[in-house]
Amino acid sequence: MVGLFYLIDMKLKIAIQKSGRLYDDSLRLLKECGIIISNGGNKLKTEAANFPIEVYFLRDDDIPQYVEDGVADIGIAGENVVYEKKKKLEVLEKLGFGKCRLSIAVGKNENFSRQWLNGKKIATSYPVLLQQYLDRQKISAEIHEISGSVEIAPGIGLADAICDLVSSGSTLLTNGLKEVETILPSQAVLISNKNLDDDRRSLVKKLLFRIRAVQKARSNKYILLNAPNEKLDDIIGLLPGMKSPTVLPLAIKGWSSVHSVLEEDDFWDIIEQLKEAGAQGILVVPIEKMIV
Ligand code: PRP
Ligand code: ZN
Numbered sequence: 118m119v120g121l122f123y124l125i126d127m128k129l130k131i132a133i134q135k136s137g138r139l140y141d142d143s144l145r146l147l148k149e150c151g152i153i154i155s156n157g158g159n160k161l162k163t164e165a166a167n168f169p170i171e172v173y174f175l176r177d178d179d180i181p182q183y184v185e186d187g188v189a190d191i192g193i194a195g196e197n198v199v200y201e202k203k204k205k206l207e208v209l210e211k212l213g214f215g216k217c218r219l220s221i222a223v224g225k226n227e228n229f230s231r232q233w234l235n236g237k238k239i240a241t242s243y244p245v246l247l248q249q250y251l252d253r254q255k256i257s258a259e260i261h262e263i264s265g266s267v268e269i270a271p272g273i274g275l276a277d278a279i280c281d282l283v284s285s286g287s288t289l290l291t292n293g294l295k296e297v298e299t300i301l302p303s304q305a306v307l308i309s310n311k312n313l314d315d316d317r318r319s320l321v322k323k324l325l326f327r328i329r330a331v332q333k334a335r336s337n338k339y340i341l342l343n344a345p346n347e348k349l350d351d352i353i354g355l356l357p358g359m360k361s362p363t364v365l366p367l368a369i370k371g372w373s374s375v376h377s378v379l380e381e382d383d384f385w386d387i388i389e390q391l392k393e394a395g396a397q398g399i400l401v402v403p404i405e406k407m408i409v
Contacts, residue, residue, distance in 0.1 A: 127169060127316055127317070128164070128169045128170055128171045129169060129170045129171070129190050129191065129317055129320040129321065129324070130170075130171045130173060130188070130189045130190045130191070131147075131170055131171070131172055131173070131189060131190065131191050131192060131193070132172075132173045132174075132175050132180045132183050132184060132188075132189035132191070132192035132193070132194075133147075133172060133173070133174060133175070133180075133192065133193045134174070134175070134176070134177040134180070134193070134194070135161075135174035135175055135176065137177060138195075138215055138217070138284065139177060139193060139194070139195060139214070139215045139305050142212075142214040142215060142305065143193045143305070146193075146212065146214070146328065146331065147165075147172070149331045150168075150324065150327035150328055150331055151167070151168070151327065152165045152167065152168045152170060152324075153165060153166050153167055154166070154172050160174065161173065161174055161175075162174070168324075169320060170320070170324070173188075173189055175189075175192075177194055177195060177198055178198055178202075180192040180193070180194040180198065180308075181194055181198060181199050181202040181204040181206060181308065182202065182204065184204070184206055184308050184309065184310050185204040185205055185206055185310065185311075187310050187312065189310075190309065190310050190313055190317050190321070191209070191307060191308060191309045191310070191321060191324075192307075192308050192309075193212065193305055193306070193307055193308075194305070194306065194308055195215055195217070195303050195304070195305055195306075196208075196211075196301070196302075196303040196304060196305075196306050197217070197219050197243065197246070197282060197301060197303040199306060199308055200245075200246060200301065201243050201244075201245050201246050202245075203245060205311055206308045206309065206310070206311065207308065207309045207310075207311055208306050208307075208308055209306070209307045209308065209309050209321070209325060210306065210307045210325060210328060210329070210332075211304055211305075211306050212304065212305040212306060212307060212328070212332070213304065213305075213332055213335070213336075214304065214305050215303075215304050215305035216284070216302075216303070216304045217282050217283060217284040217303050217304075218282070218283055218284075218299045218300075218301065218302045218303060219243055219246055219280065219281070219282055219283075219299070219300050219301040219303060220280070220281070220282075220283045220296045220297070220298060220299045220300065221234070221239070221250075221278055221279070221280050221296070221297055221298040221300065222268075222278065222279050222280075222281065222283070222289050222294040222295060222296045222297060223271070223277070223278045223279075223294065223295060223297055224271055224293060224294060224295075225293050225294060225295045227295075229295075229297045231254055231256060231298070232256075234251075234254075234256045234258045234278065235256055235257055235258065236257065236258065236259075237258050237259070237276075237277040237278055238258070238259045238261050238275075238276045238277050238278075239258050239259070239260055239261065239276055239277065239278045239279065239280055240261045240262075240263050240267050240270035240271075240275060240276035240278075240279045240280075241260060241261070241262065241263070241267060241279060241280035241281060242262065242263060242264055242265065242267055242281065243280055243281075244260050244262045246280075246300060246301055247260055247280045247300065248260060250280075250298075250300040261275065261276050263275075267279045267280075267281045268281060268288050268289065268292040268294060269292060271292075271294065272292060272293065279294065280300065282303070283296055307325070307328065309321060330406045330407055330408050331406060333407040333408075333409065334403075334404040334405055334406050334407040335381075336380060336381050336382075337378050337379065337380055337381065337404055337407055338378070338379050338381060338384060338401050338402065338403065338404065339376070339377075339378055339401070339402045339403070339404050340356075340376070340377050340378070340379050340388075340399065340400065340401050340402075341374060341375070341376050341398075341399070341400040341402070342374070342375050342391060342396040342397065342398060342399040342400070343367060343372055343373070343374055343375075343396070343397045343398045344372065344373055344375055344394075344395055344396050344397065345371060345372055345395060346371050346372065346373055347371075348394055348395035348396075349364065349373060349375070351394040351395070352375060352391060352394050352395065352396055353375065355387055355390050355391055355394060356375065356377040356379070356387070356391075357377065357378070357379070357380075362375050362376060362377040363375070363376040363377070364376075375396075378404070378407075379401075384401075388401075
């Protein structure tokens with residue numbers, strides 16, 4: 118009985134950012150995975166109604182630590198924080214959102230070269246990643262660690278350059294800075310504690326299966342088109358499909374309807390070629406889940 122009780126009660130604990138750049142997309146991903154949670158206001162913790170998972174809302178910078186310690190089993194955090202904190206974690210999956218980059222920026226009128234950084238003072242909240250970059254480039258500069266509002270450091274004479282996250286670039290622009298070097302491209306990743314028991318591991322596997330289906334669906338489109346039968350070979354030659362395109366006869370003699378799945382990256386190229394090859398009435402629809 119004890120074992121059974123344990124099974125029923127066991128929940129996977131996931132930590133996500135409580136507010137900020139990853140918050141909305143993290144919740145959306147869980148929702149698209151069919152995990153319904155009510156985030157009633159400022160709660161620290163909530164449970165899903167239909168999946169054995171508990172969601173903890175935490176500061177993004179703290180998430181790697183909580184996952185390493187096992188306070189949370191898994192978490193969603195930016196690669197920038199994960200690699201800066203050098204925690205013993207497994208990175209399970211890149212999630213495709215929260216894209217930004219850790220970059221070096223200097224005053225917009227500065228005549229920058231990497232050598233310019235020698236002997237300079239660089240303000241950052243990412244001393245570990247910055248030091249690794251400086252070592253790789255054999256640059257000797259002084260790192261001035263500050264925890265926030267890094268972008269104002271050059272303006273108030275606290276540093277010559279900064280190393281900070283850049284997303285749209287508007288923070289740099291409003292502070293009269295320009296981005297000169299990217300040291301780490303970053304996006305949200307799913308991280309996991311290294312010592313999960315088998316029950317938790319199998320829940321993580323279930324969740325990952327759903328995440329991958331959602332991700333795959335996002336980067337693919339379902340396409341339907343009409344074509345005269347004599348053009349079918351050319352058109353089918355342009356379409357990959359999951360196995361091969363579906364071809365169905367139309368009510369009008371000599372015409373067919375072709376259905377297929379396209380990767381978003383090749384999308385516009387292939388659409389143009391399809392039109393040239395004689396396709397008509399092309400419809401493109403989003404896919405909700407895709408399991409290959
Ligand atoms: C980062 C960074 C900049 C801003 C850049 O902070 O420190 O302030 O985002 O974004 P932009 O290029 O779109 O202007 P973040 O929002 O991650 O807050 P945090 O450092 O407190 O986590
Ligand atoms: Zn942060």
